[in-house]
Amino acid sequence: MVFQCRLLQYIDVNIPFLISLTEHYVKPEDMNAMDRILRVNQRMLSRGFPLREGDILSSGSRSVITCLGDSCRWPRSVDGFVYVPYIISPIYDDMDRITVETGMLDISSATCVKFVPRTHEANFLNIQSKIGCWSYLGMIGGSQTVSLQSPGCMWSGVAAHELMHALGFVHEQSRSDRDHHVSILWENIIENQRHNFKKYETNNLNTAYDYSSVMHYGRYAFSEDGGPTIIPKPDPYTPIGQRDGPSLTDIHKINILYNCGRYSSY
Numbered sequence: 551m552v553f554q555c556r557l558l559q560y561i562d563v564n565i566p567f568l569i570s571l572t573e574h575y576v577k578p579e580d581m582n583a584m585d586r587i588l589r590v591n592q593r594m595l596s597r598g599f600p601l602r603e604g605d606i607l608s609s610g611s612r613s614v615i616t617c618l619g620d621s622c623r624w625p626r627s628v629d630g631f632v633y634v635p636y637i638i639s640p641i642y643d644d645m646d647r648i649t650v651e652t653g654m655l656d657i658s659s660a661t662c663v664k665f666v667p668r669t670h671e672a673n674f675l676n677i678q679s680k681i682g683c684w685s686y687l688g689m690i691g692g693s694q695t696v697s698l699q700s701p702g703c704m705w706s707g708v709a710a711h712e713l714m715h716a717l718g719f720v721h722e723q724s725r726s727d728r729d730h731h732v733s734i735l736w737e738n739i740i741e742n743q744r745h746n747f748k749k750y751e752t753n754n755l756n757t758a759y760d761y762s763s764v765m766h767y768g769r770y771a772f773s774e775d776g777g778p779t780i781i782p783k784p785d786p787y788t789p790i791g792q793r794d795g796p797s798l799t800d801i802h803k804i805n806i807l808y809n810c811g812r813y814s815s816y
């Protein structure tokens with residue numbers, strides 16, 4: 551309820567529309583999951599709505615930076631699996647529900663993380679069609695909203711992206727070692743959105759930098775005038791990001807973070 555009041559407050563403020571439209575630079579058929587998310591969230595961002603890196607909501611008590619490793623993981627059950635309870639808004643139609651459930655299945659079918667309808671659990675995901683596609687980072691306790699706006703966010707890759715935030719993962723290009731793998735073209739980024747390109751002291755779980763992560767920004771994220779903002783190196787033509795769902799390395803990282811071991815079905 552607090553969130554809704556704050557949202558109305560931001561919408562009422564007449565701030566100039568500052569976010570360039572990603573779709574001007576990227577054809578819809580080429581958009582990755584993050585491109586689609588930014589396309590939906592751009593009006594919120596242009597009005598100063600407090601989403602870090604475009605789609606992460608701060609819990610107030612925890613910053614993106616401090617949510618590492620054990621501090622925000624969902625607990626492991628005695629049977630070795632990690633059950634993430636959820637409730638889902640009744641306003642979604644059947645296709646929407648299938649889309650969200652496909653995003654869940656793309657994670658749970660290859661890891662020990664299982665999304666299960668909530669019965670009595672105190673901590674759970676509350677999947678709602680609010681304005682925008684966004685999530686908190688990791689488990690914050692109690693009911694935590696994952697917003698998947700319908701229409702707009704109804705892609706299984708977008709659902710998987712937001713669910714991975716809820717599992718504790720930040721964007722791939724936020725990694726501490728990202729400068730070895732991509733160049734950030736600061737001059738091409740909208741000036742008041744440059745904070746979205748910070749890198750953090752992340753636990754990279756001994757995994758290689760993953761250009762194909764569903765958590766990777768697109769090449770033109772937050773572009774001021776259509777110039778690229780992220781370029782892979784050494785090969786600038788390496789595709790970055792994708793929209794189908796978690797990459798093999800994304801799955802691998804979930805299995806490592808949650809110590810899935812033999813409980814992984816991958």
Ligand SMILES: [Zn+2]
Pocket residue numbers: 605606711715721
């Ligand atoms: Zn994101």
